[in-house]
Amino acid sequence: MAREVGADVVGGGAGGGVDRDRRVDVARQGLEARSDAREGSSACAAVGTPGFTRRRLARGVARLCRVTDELLRLARWLEAQPWNRPGTDKTWVLRCADAFREFAAARKRARAVAR
Amino acid sequence: MQSPDRGFLAGLVALARARVEFILVGVGGINFYAADASRAVETQDLDVLLAPRVEVLHSALAALAGAGFVFQAGGEPFLDVADEAALGSVLARGATIQARDETGAQLDLMTSGLALRFEDLARDAVSFRIGDVDVRVGRLEKLLRAKELAGRPKDLEFLRLYAARLREQTEGS
Numbered sequence: 001m002a003r004e005v006g007a008d009v010v011g012g013g014a015g016g017g018v019d020r021d022r023r024v025d026v027a028r029q030g031l032e033a034r035s036d037a038r039e040g041s042s043a044c045a046a047v048g049t050p051g052f053t054r055r056r057l058a059r060g061v062a063r064l065c066r067v068t069d070e071l072l073r074l075a076r077w078l079e080a081q082p083w084n085r086p087g088t089d090k091t092w093v094l095r096c097a098d099a100f101r102e103f104a105a106a107r108k109r110a111r112a113v114a115r
Numbered sequence: 116m117q118s119p120d121r122g123f124l125a126g127l128v129a130l131a132r133a134r135v136e137f138i139l140v141g142v143g144g145i146n147f148y149a150a151d152a153s154r155a156v157e158t159q160d161l162d163v164l165l166a167p168r169v170e171v172l173h174s175a176l177a178a179l180a181g182a183g184f185v186f187q188a189g190g191e192p193f194l195d196v197a198d199e200a201a202l203g204s205v206l207a208r209g210a211t212i213q214a215r216d217e218t219g220a221q222l223d224l225m226t227s228g229l230a231l232r233f234e235d236l237a238r239d240a241v242s243f244r245i246g247d248v249d250v251r252v253g254r255l256e257k258l259l260r261a262k263e264l265a266g267r268p269k270d271l272e273f274l275r276l277y278a279a280r281l282r283e284q285t286e287g288s
Contacts, residue, residue, distance in 0.1 A: 067256075067263045067274065074281035075255045078148050079241075089244040091124065096152045097143065098122040098220065101159060105219055 122220040123161050124245070125182050131248035133178035136166035138236045139252045140228070140261065142273065147243055147252045154280065156273070160213075160221040164253075166233050167226050169202045175224055176202075176212070184214040184222070230257070230264040 067075075078084065123143075130137055139147065141162030146155040165171050176186060176196040186193040188205065193212055195201035205212065209227030225231065231253075240251040253261075259277070262270040 067259045068278065071259065071274065071278045071281070072256060074278065074285060075259055077285060078281060079255050081150065083150055084148050084241070086242050087244055087249075089246070090147050090250075091245050092152065093147050093149070093155065094122075094124040094127060094245060096155050097146065097158060097161070098124060098218075100155075100157045101122070101220060102218070104157070104159070 121183070121216060121218050123222070126179055126184060126214065126216065126220060126222045127161070127163075127245060127250055128248055129178045129182035130163065130175055131245065131250055133174050135175045135178060136168075136171050136233075136237075137175065137251070138164045138233065138240050139250060140164045140225070140231055140236065140258055141223075144252045145255065145258050145277070147241075148255050150284070154284065156277070160223050162223045162225055162228075164225045164228065164231055164233055164236065166237075167206055169199055169206060172202045172205065172212075172224070172226065173197065173199070176214075179214045179222065179224075182216070184216045187213045187215070228261065230261040 127139075138144075139161065141160075142156050142158040143161035146158070149155045163175075165175055173196070179186075180196060186196065188210055206226050211226065212224040214222040214224055236253045236257060237251070239254050241254065242249050242251050244250075259274065262274055
């Protein structure tokens with residue numbers, strides 16, 4: 001079952017037996033996922049934050065974050081839309097990105113002048 | 116108005132014309148699937164995943180240098196663009212070289228990444244046109260998975276935002 005993206009699945013505190021088992025399970029999943037990633041597997045699911053270390057896992061501060069089933073379904077819907085047929089001209093995407101970037105730079109300059 | 120021979124557009128066209136093997140990933144790649152400009156997500160750079168070979172990296176740097184880009188690696192200017200040993204070292208470390216032009220457009224030339232193995236992405240990458248050239252973009256699902264795996268707060272926030280936008284889009288269609 002998909003978990004909420006970024007959902008905290010472990011907490012602090014004294015950590016009872018169940019919680020501790022869960023933390024260990026989360027830690028194992030995270031490490032397995034990272035191992036899969038190094039192998040280039042597409043099966044990666046459980047991940048940790050940057051600096052996802054054994055010590056952090058042991059403290060139970062790891063986060064389990066997933067691309068949810070809903071997001072996958074939406075992504076597949078989007079890919080299947082007519083504007084995403086292979087070979088479609090996407091020049092506008094780059095023009096848009098350039099315009100965004102230039103606008104952000106101009107805004108930054110204007111703020112600097114205002115100060 | 117933006118000149119067509121500068122910025123992101125010029126950089127990607129230069130890479131494609133030089134027949135550099137690359138796949139667009141990251142938010143810049145995800146934006147290729149947007150329905151229109153209002154659905155695109157603002158990004159300051161484009162992530163370009165290169166086939167991890169010295170000759171590919173060399174071709175990419177030569178093509179971008181010709182388009183007016185300069186390079187940085189690890190915060191230092193990267194000048195050894197034709198030095199095979201230096202390029203080999205970049206590949207061995209899986210490092211990223213930042214290519215930047217005078218307009219501030221930045222292409223991150225990645226040689227590796229979490230959940231971003233070139234061979235895996237190339238298998239089913241989608242080919243789109245940019246003017247008279249083709250560029251390949253990673254499958255949307257894989258790009259989202261890579262964001263998930265990166266796991267930085269901004270990546271997780273992006274996934275939440277993106278899911279909300281897609282939900283809104285499907286409800287409105």
